[in-house]
Amino acid sequence: MFSEDTILLFYEITDVIIAGLSTGSVYALMAVGMxxxxxxxxxxxxxxxxxxxxxxxxxxxxxxxxxxEFGGYPVVLLIVMPLLFAVGYGLEKxxxxxxxxxxxxxxxxxxxxxxxxxxLTSLYMVVFGVRMKSLPPILEGTWEVGQxxxxxxxxxxxxxxxxxxxxxxxVLNNTRIGMAVRAVAQNPVGATIVGIPKERIFATTFAIxxxxxxxxxxxxxxxxxxxxxxxxxxxxxxxxxxxxxGMGSIRGGLYAAFIIGMLEAFVGWMxxxxxxxxxxxxxxxxxxxxxxQGLRGKGE
Amino acid sequence: xxxxxxxxxxxxxYGIMAVLPIFVGDIRFVMNIMIMCLIWAVVASCWDLxxxxxxxFSFGQVAFFVMGAYCSGILAIEHSVPxxxxxxxxGLFTAVMGVLVGLPCLxxxxxxxxxxxxxVHMALQPVLRGKIGIAIGSGGSVGLLTIPPVSIFGxxxxxANIVPTFYLTLLLSLSCVLVIMFTIKSYWGVAFLALxxxxxxxxxxxxSAFKYKLMVFALxxxxxxIIGAYYGHFYGVLSYRMLDLDLFSILMVMMLVxxxxxxxxxxxxxxxxxxxxxxxxxxxxxxxxTMGALVVxxxxxxxxxxxxxxxxxxxxxxxx
Numbered sequence: 260m261f262s263e264d265t266i267l268l269f270y271e272i273t274d275v276i277i278a279g280l281s282t283g284s285v286y287a288l289m290a291v292g293m294x295x296x297x298x299x300x301x302x303x304x305x306x307x308x309x310x311x312x313x314x315x316x317x318x319x320x321x322x323x324x325x326x327x328e329f330g331g332y333p334v335v336l337l338i339v340m341p342l343l344f345a346v347g348y349g350l351e352k353x354x355x356x357x358x359x360x361x362x363x364x365x366x367x368x369x370x371x372x373x374x375x376x377x378x379l380t381s382l383y384m385v386v387f388g389v390r391m392k393s394l395p396p397i398l399e400g401t402w403e404v405g406q407x408x409x410x411x412x413x414x415x416x417x418x419x420x421x422x423x424x425x426x427x428x429x430v431l432n433n434t435r436i437g438m439a440v441r442a443v444a445q446n447p448v449g450a451t452i453v454g455i456p457k458e459r460i461f462a463t464t465f466a467i468x469x470x471x472x473x474x475x476x477x478x479x480x481x482x483x484x485x486x487x488x489x490x491x492x493x494x495x496x497x498x499x500x501x502x503x504x505g506m507g508s509i510r511g512g513l514y515a516a517f518i519i520g521m522l523e524a525f526v527g528w529m530x531x532x533x534x535x536x537x538x539x540x541x542x543x544x545x546x547x548x549x550x551x552q553g554l555r556g557k558g559e
Numbered sequence: 560x561x562x563x564x565x566x567x568x569x570x571x572x573y574g575i576m577a578v579l580p581i582f583v584g585d586i587r588f589v590m591n592i593m594i595m596c597l598i599w600a601v602v603a604s605c606w607d608l609x610x611x612x613x614x615x616f617s618f619g620q621v622a623f624f625v626m627g628a629y630c631s632g633i634l635a636i637e638h639s640v641p642x643x644x645x646x647x648x649x650g651l652f653t654a655v656m657g658v659l660v661g662l663p664c665l666x667x668x669x670x671x672x673x674x675x676x677x678x679v680h681m682a683l684q685p686v687l688r689g690k691i692g693i694a695i696g697s698g699g700s701v702g703l704l705t706i707p708p709v710s711i712f713g714x715x716x717x718x719a720n721i722v723p724t725f726y727l728t729l730l731l732s733l734s735c736v737l738v739i740m741f742t743i744k745s746y747w748g749v750a751f752l753a754l755x756x757x758x759x760x761x762x763x764x765x766x767s768a769f770k771y772k773l774m775v776f777a778l779x780x781x782x783x784x785i786i787g788a789y790y791g792h793f794y795g796v797l798s799y800r801m802l803d804l805d806l807f808s809i810l811m812v813m814m815l816v817x818x819x820x821x822x823x824x825x826x827x828x829x830x831x832x833x834x835x836x837x838x839x840x841x842x843x844x845x846x847x848x849t850m851g852a853l854v855v856x857x858x859x860x861x862x863x864x865x866x867x868x869x870x871x872x873x874x875x876x877x878x879x
Contacts, residue, residue: 303670305677357859366616367858369673370811373618374854377808381847491804495681498674533685540682547663547671 273407275528276521281413281482283520284420285475289493290500290512291424292471298507299444299464301365302355305372307472308493309379310343314473315480316383317342319392332397332477339477340470347469350375351462359461376490383487391484394477416478423474427467428509440464444507472497492536499543504554511554560822560870562744568823569740572830573733580722590721592837594793597725597732600829601786603813604739604822605779611820612743613775614755616669619660619676620783621807622683627653627784628791628801629687632703635792637696642709646788653784654777661776665769680802687799702798709792716793724793731789735782736826742778743822751775808850809836815857818864827865 289311297303317339321327327335354371358364397419398411431437442450443460451457476485496519504515519539526538576593583589606620631649634640640648660679664672686692693699708717709727716724742748750771753761762768791797809832817828839846861867 297670303673305673354855354859361862365669366610367862369616369670370815371855371858374808374811374851374858376851377804377811378848378851378855380804381844381851385844385848488803491677492681495674495678498670499678502671502674531689533689536685537682540678543675543678544663547667547675551666 270406271528275524277409277413279521279524280517281416281520282479282523283517284417285479286496286500286520287513287516288420288423288475288478289472289497290504290516291427291509292468292475293497293501294504294507294509294512295440295471296464296468297501299440300355300461302359302368302461302465303365303372304465304468305369305494306376306379306490307468307497308490308495309376309383310347310469310472311476311479311493312383312485312487312490313346313379313469314339314343314476315394315485316387316392317473318394318477318480319387319485322394323392336474336477340474343470343473344466347466348462350469351465355465356458356462376494380487380490387485387487389487391486392480393484394481396481397478412481416482420475420478423471424509424513427471436463495536496539499539499546502543503546505552508554514554560866562740565740565744565823569733569736569826572823572826573729573736576830577726577729580725584722587718587721590725591718592834594721594725594728596830596833597728598786598790598793599810599813599833600826601732601735601739602783603810603817603825603829604736605783606810607814607817607819607822607825608739608743608751609775609779610814611822612748612755613751613772615664615772615775616673617664617676617776618673618807619679620779621802621810622676622680623653623657623780623783624787624790625683625687625797625799625801626656627787628797629697629703630784631788632706632791632797633696635707636703636705642707642792643711646709646785646792649788650781650785653787654781656784657776657780658773660780661773664776665772680807684799684802687802692799697799700799702796702800703791704796706791706795706797708795709789718793718795728789728793731786735786738778738782740822747771747774805847805850808847808854809833812850812853812857814864815854815861816864818866821864821866821870824864824866831865 289307293304293307318335321335321338354375355368358367358371361367396410396412397415400411402409402411402414431440439450439455439460440463442453442455443457443464447457450460500512500515500519503519504511504513519542522538522542523535527535576597579593580590583593602620602624606617609615609617609620627649630652631642631645634645634648635642660676664675667675687697688700697703708715708724710716714723716727718724743751750761750766753764753766754768754771758768813828813832814825815828816832817824817826836846836850839849842849857864863870
């Protein structure tokens with residue numbers, strides 16, 4: 260019925276789609292973290308991509324560096340995620356909170372976090388070396404349906420990041436702390452009046468976003484390697500997803516993440532990986548010109 | 560700051576620079592550092608004009624610098640355009656690029672501008688390295704290796720005769736800085752400040768945000784492109800590695816040391832930081848770490864830079 264070539268092409272495209280879905284799901288996770296921290300604290304974090312690498316490096320230290328034997332990834336996540344939370348909380352208290360009292364502090368925060376990004380990038384290069392590090396896959400083996408091959412790793416990445424988002428959405432909508440976070444996002448002054456500790460909520464959201472992006476880093480670093488230099492590009496990617504999805508919209512972020520994951524996979528497949536960032540940039544410009552509020556954003 | 564004070568500070572900075580070759584003229588290493596000081600002073604001042612005065616949070620200054628350098632280098636190597644003409648054409652090219660980048664930024668606010676311009680920076684590296692770059696003659700991952708030095712009437716300003724080259728750089732750098740200074744003190748500069756402080760109010764007074772924001776993009780990218788092109792011709796080699804974050808962080812430290820929005824500060828900051836970063840060379844790879852940490856510390860601890868300290872000290876002096 261079909262020629263040999265057509266069938267091969269079909270399998271190839273399926274592979275590209277799977278790759279797009281699994282990276283897209285992690286992008287969604289990162290974008291949700293970013294829209295959270297920007298929506299609540301109004302602080303734009305340029306070091307976001309370096310926290311992604313931080314997650315990867317922490318996992319690498321535990322698994323490869325220290326040779327953790329028992330438990331595998333669940334134990335790693337159990338150790339790394341509180342660590343990332345602490346780092347995020349501490350950095351917010353130490354670096355962002357003092358700036359909040361200044362005038363035009365949003366710009367100051369951007370400069371400060373860009374400095375932090377440069378600091379972390381060069382620190383990774385000094386400590387871990389310029390060469391990329393690799394993490395073992397979370398689950399080995401493949402699942403074959405006819406001639407289609409799905410690796411368990413891709414499936415696990417997809418499942419874990421989507422469940423991460425779902426847990427986050429549940430926390431935000433159904434718990435007291437989630438309610439407090441939403442209250443601060445809507446009206447910081449009003450939230451203070453009813454007795455919500457604003458400063459602590461700011462630090463907590465910053466820490467949660469650090470955990471989310473670091474978790475994404477652990478997931479995606481198994482496929483991509485950990486590159487000390489990649490922080491800036493990852494931050495831009497997360498931001499493009501956020502801008503395309505619409506600020507403050509989790510569902511928009513999900514759609515945008517899959518669109519961008521697919522776009523990147525297909526551009527990479529057809530023209531080469533280094534063109535991914537160019538395609539992304541063109542998409543960002545097009546979004547900003549044609550629909551600045553994003554797919555599902557509410558607009559200013 | 561008053562025009563008188565600006566001229567005084569710039570005069571002292573450049574005056575000291577102009578005298579130094581008498582003492583160190585035969586030490587090529589030191590002369591190289593001084594030329595770099597002069598070049599970076601212009602880039603830092605342009606960035607300061609953009610961020611501190613016009614209030615546009617652009618992170619694309621290094622990208623424009625590299626664009627100018629590459630444009631002029633490609634013109635000189637591939638199309639054998641005489642360097643002086645190539646530098647001018649590179650300036651015009653970057654000015655056009657600046658306007659193109661500025662156009663989408665006009666409608667945007669805050670972090671969006673920072674991101675678009677940072678995206679330009681990020682996207683430039685794969686362009687220069689990849690097939691598109693090779694097609695236009697960027698030399699791909701090798702870079703440009705044989706950029707001819709600037710020559711005027713058959714006299715070539717290369718690093719072989721470094722003292723005349725130094726004075727040429729001084730002249731170019733000083734004229735760029737003076738252009739920036741007079742822009743700040745002219746009607747334009749006031750318009751920039753008004754737009755920065757309150758765009759709505761400034762527009763109600765008849766200041767066109769569209770016109771002035773594009774103007775600042777065009778002017779700063781023109782000057783940055785010119786000085787970048789000059790850098791390429793002086794250095795002779797260019798690589799896409801310039802887009803790595805080291806240079807970016809050093810430039811930011813310059814501006815922060817000088818003081819954001821305290822104009823001649825960035826000139827002063829550039830001189831100080833270029834010299835300082837050479838002194839930090841023994842730190843090796845830790846230099847970049849230190850620079851990043853310095854940005855964080857300076858933003859937190861020294862919000863107005865050295866100029867802010869200076870102004871505060873003068874105020875206290877006149878008060879008591």
